[in-house]
Amino acid sequence: MRRSDFEAMVRRMADDLPAEFLAGVVTIEVTGKTVPHPVRAEVYTLGECIPHAFGGPDDEGPTLRSTIQLHHGSFAELSRLKDFDWRHEAWETLTHELRHHLEWRARVPALEALDDAVEANYARMDGEEFPPLFHLDGEAVDEGVTKVEDDVFVDVLLSARAWKGAAGADWPFTWHGRRWTVRLPERLPDVLHVAVRGVQPAPAGELVLVIRRLPGAKDLLRRSVVESAVAEARPA
Numbered sequence: 243m244r245r246s247d248f249e250a251m252v253r254r255m256a257d258d259l260p261a262e263f264l265a266g267v268v269t270i271e272v273t274g275k276t277v278p279h280p281v282r283a284e285v286y287t288l289g290e291c292i293p294h295a296f297g298g299p300d301d302e303g304p305t306l307r308s309t310i311q312l313h314h315g316s317f318a319e320l321s322r323l324k325d326f327d328w329r330h331e332a333w334e335t336l337t338h339e340l341r342h343h344l345e346w347r348a349r350v351p352a353l354e355a356l357d358d359a360v361e362a363n364y365a366r367m368d369g370e371e372f373p374p375l376f377h378l379d380g381e382a383v384d385e386g387v388t389k390v391e392d393d394v395f396v397d398v399l400l401s402a403r404a405w406k407g408a409a410g411a412d413w414p415f416t417w418h419g420r421r422w423t424v425r426l427p428e429r430l431p432d433v434l435h436v437a438v439r440g441v442q443p444a445p446a447g448e449l450v451l452v453i454r455r456l457p458g459a460k461d462l463l464r465r466s467v468v469e470s471a472v473a474e475a476r477p478a
Contacts, residue, residue, distance in 0.1 A: 243321075243328050245314045248272055251329065252312055255336055263340055266347055268294065268307050270336070276315030278443045280394045281384045283419020284323055286316035289335040291342035292391075293356065308343040312336065319443075355379040356390075363390045366435060366470065367448075374433040374468040377452055392447025398454065405430060405455040414478050415451060417441045421478035426453065431467040440475040 243251075249272045256270045279285035294307040312335055320326055362376035377395035380388035386397045396415055400408060409430045412423040415438075424438055436451040457466070 243317075245272065245274065248312075248314050248317065248328065248332070252332055252336065255333055259336075259340070263344070266307050267340070267343060268309050270310045270312075272312050272314050274315050275311075275313040275392075275446050276319055276443065277313050277392075277446045278316075278319075278418045279383075280387050280389075280396070280418065280445070280449070281416055284320075285418075286313075286319050288313060288316050288320070288331065289339045291339040291346065293343075293346050306343075306347045308346065310336070310339045310343065312339075356381065359390050363393060369470075372468075374454070374466055375452075377450070392445070393450060394445055394447065395450045395452055397452050399456055400453065401456050402458065405453075408453065412476075413451070413453070417449065417475075418443060422475040423478050424451065424473035424475055426473070427471060430455070431469040432457075433466055433468045435468075435470045437470070437472045438475050439472060 252270065252272055256264075277287035277290075279287065289310065289312045292309045292311065294309065312332060317326075317328065317331065320331075321328065356379060358373075359376045359379040362372045365372040366376075377388050377390060377397065380390040380395060383389050383394065388395050388397070398413075398415075408426055410428040411426055413426050414421055414423050416422070417438075418441070420442075422438075422441055424436060426436070427434070430453065433452065433454040436453060438449040438451060441449060
């Protein structure tokens, strides 16, 4: 289905939704993104509910606004893999993301950590100082995998011995059901954010491996060393 036809179908579906369910929804939009699942092969993210910065008068408390997105690129990829009912899948995705919006509105304070993670990720990308473990406050995607906006973070927590052995080694990881490796630096800081290039299918944003050492008692007396790096992925 062409993107223009898909957009028209989604608009008609949105018109059929009860108005009270759409309270706080800024817009329902169709993007051209293809968003592969970080771990599972032949699985794609079809839609997302994106919460926005919230605020309101003190006497009313905070409010939440959301943008709901459906990713045409992901729909198109799945339609090539199996029998695919575009209308059914679009309705299921739209109502699923709308439920996310309603759940977020019911627990607005929980968004503060996610909002802070987004700000920290901007600092990381700009080469500024950032909290080393901000990715843990991102949206959980799978075990050890979180997402902050379009960027995917794979958390790798190592014992002191394993951390030493990982220095200079080819480190394996899974992306979209396939095994890859990246070469780690000869010297590892306490926390290393590795922006990975070259995986297929490409992520919508960055893929970042967070290689970190399990902290010990001595770490209470000093500040963790945090660094960033870029590495090219190779098929394992």
